[in-house]
Amino acid sequence: MRMAMKKKGLKVAASLLAVSMAFGTVGVAATANTTGPTSGKSSYSQDQKIVARVDAERAIEHVRYLSEEIGARPGGLAAEKESAEYIYNTLKSYGYDVEYQYFPVADQYIAEVAFADGTSWQMAAGPNGKVSDDAVKGEVIFVDGGSSLNDFPADTAGKIVVMPRAATTAGYRTQVNNAVEAGAAGVILQSLVGSRGNYGQTFNPSLDKKVDIPVFGAAFIQGEWLKEQLAEGPVELSLTAEQFSNLQSVNVIATKAPKGKSKDTKEVILGAHHDSVVGAPGANDNASGVGLMLELARVYKGYNTDKELKFIAFGSEERGLLGARHYVNQLSQEQKDKIEAVFVPDMVATSYEPAKNLYVMTPDGSRNMVTDSTTAAGARLGNSDILPGTFGSSDHVPFHQAGIPAALFIWMGVDSWSPLVYHIEKVYHTPQDTIEDNISPERMQSALDVIGSGLFDVVRKDVPALNK
Ligand code: BES
Ligand code: ZN
Numbered sequence: 001m002r003m004a005m006k007k008k009g010l011k012v013a014a015s016l017l018a019v020s021m022a023f024g025t026v027g028v029a030a031t032a033n034t035t036g037p038t039s040g041k042s043s044y045s046q047d048q049k050i051v052a053r054v055d056a057e058r059a060i061e062h063v064r065y066l067s068e069e070i071g072a073r074p075g076g077l078a079a080e081k082e083s084a085e086y087i088y089n090t091l092k093s094y095g096y097d098v099e100y101q102y103f104p105v106a107d108q109y110i111a112e113v114a115f116a117d118g119t120s121w122q123m124a125a126g127p128n129g130k131v132s133d134d135a136v137k138g139e140v141i142f143v144d145g146g147s148s149l150n151d152f153p154a155d156t157a158g159k160i161v162v163m164p165r166a167a168t169t170a171g172y173r174t175q176v177n178n179a180v181e182a183g184a185a186g187v188i189l190q191s192l193v194g195s196r197g198n199y200g201q202t203f204n205p206s207l208d209k210k211v212d213i214p215v216f217g218a219a220f221i222q223g224e225w226l227k228e229q230l231a232e233g234p235v236e237l238s239l240t241a242e243q244f245s246n247l248q249s250v251n252v253i254a255t256k257a258p259k260g261k262s263k264d265t266k267e268v269i270l271g272a273h274h275d276s277v278v279g280a281p282g283a284n285d286n287a288s289g290v291g292l293m294l295e296l297a298r299v300y301k302g303y304n305t306d307k308e309l310k311f312i313a314f315g316s317e318e319r320g321l322l323g324a325r326h327y328v329n330q331l332s333q334e335q336k337d338k339i340e341a342v343f344v345p346d347m348v349a350t351s352y353e354p355a356k357n358l359y360v361m362t363p364d365g366s367r368n369m370v371t372d373s374t375t376a377a378g379a380r381l382g383n384s385d386i387l388p389g390t391f392g393s394s395d396h397v398p399f400h401q402a403g404i405p406a407a408l409f410i411w412m413g414v415d416s417w418s419p420l421v422y423h424i425e426k427v428y429h430t431p432q433d434t435i436e437d438n439i440s441p442e443r444m445q446s447a448l449d450v451i452g453s454g455l456f457d458v459v460r461k462d463v464p465a466l467n468k
Contacts (some may be wrong), residue, residue, distance in 0.1 A: 075316030076247030157183030190223025273317030
């Protein structure tokens with residue numbers, strides 16, 4: 001894939017200019033000088049060891065493999081294992097010691113909706129509906145309503161009914177019960193707009209009683225696509241579903257040994273989740289974070305570091321931060337105490353225009369070595385994209401709760417009239433989270449530069465702990 005990228009030479013010249021401006025005017029630059037891990041000048045030349053080498057195109061090649069070659073990677077399923085294997089092999093090829101760390105996760109109910117031409121979509125299945133590989137086939141009808149039996153056409157029997165889901169669980173249960181009474185062969189509930197302003201994602205319909213037809217939860221866009229197809233002519237679908245049990249999800253852990261290790265040697269972690277939600281290829285969420293991590297791992301391999309550096313791909317983040325939680329829970333207190341900083345890139349390359357800044361977020365807005373080192377790097381590099389913020393919802397949370405300094409990196413926007421309202425891309429958690437619709441090489445490059453430089457400043461030599 002070809003992408004227009006900034007020329008490195010031009011970028012360096014522009015950065016130098018911006019640095020001289022930033023030191024005079026921008027508050028965060030002062031932070032860099034006084035509390036950054038090392039003084040501005042010497043760090044700047046160290047930054048170039050990273051900035052000159054990291055390449056967004058290489059990172060996006062990993063995003064392509066994960067989101068297109070593999071596709072959706074729900075926690076505990078085979079696709080997540082494939083993703084782990086890809087990450088394992090890539091890190092091995094760079095020369096790291098790599099291991100898998102497995103942990104149990106709950107059952108998944110996965111639906112497959114197949115078209116006559118052989119293509120298929122992944123949705124989530126209602127556990128109380130028919131969950132079977134014995135296919136239910138039928139013609140699709142769209143019913144805009146369903147809260148009353150009168151909403152269903154006379155010829156509903158034997159059809160697969162697609163309905164925009166009611167806002168409440170009680171509401172959509174009525175829709176499903178009415179569809180069953182009308183003789184539907186299957187039901188697909190179209191998701192509503194999500195709680196973060198995103199288009200709705202797939203969901204497992206929760207039914208109040210067992211029904212013997214498949215009941216699936218579609219992403220909003222899948223419902224729209226079905227409507228478009230219906231406008232062109234009849235649509236035949238084949239519905240199957242499977243309950244996956246006794247699941248294991250997996251973290252992948254690569255270790256870079258420090259130059260000289262003593263009992264006091266500190267450890268630093270760069271960790272990104274590699275799973276996605278059901279039905280979503282997760283290009284930005286979070287193949288982007290993994291791509292960034294792998295690209296930094298490639299570049300760092302060429303340098304000695306004084307701290308132990310771990311690259312970790314966490315499994316099942318989307319199922320409740322399970323991989324990161326498992327990782328933290330199996331550490332002894334002594335091991336926890338050794339961890340100085342945890343960098344968590346999660347959604348680091350969206351092309352969504354309003355997401356103008358790369359926020360470095362802690363759950364309570366506190367500063368730590370992760371926020372300080374990367375905002376200082378941003379100031380040195382003249383990169384004004386990075387801003388501090390307050391947010392949970394990702395793998396930094398279990399570390400933070402264990403008292404380990406950690407922060408999340410994510411591109412977001414804020415409204416000028418209300419700085420506390422964050423915006424993320426509408427395709428978040430949907431089938432549209434693809435490279436084509438949601439990945440910006442420029443934003444990936446900016447994240448690589450600033451996270452790569454901040455992290456390098458933290459690991460390359462021992463420095464006094466910050467704000468501890
Ligand atoms: N990448 C998101 C986290 C995120 C989204 C942070 C938007 C900030 C703004 C992450 O993968 C996610 O969706 N997390 C889950 C966590 C939950 C299952 C504990 C979420 O927030 O729903
Ligand atoms: Zn995520």
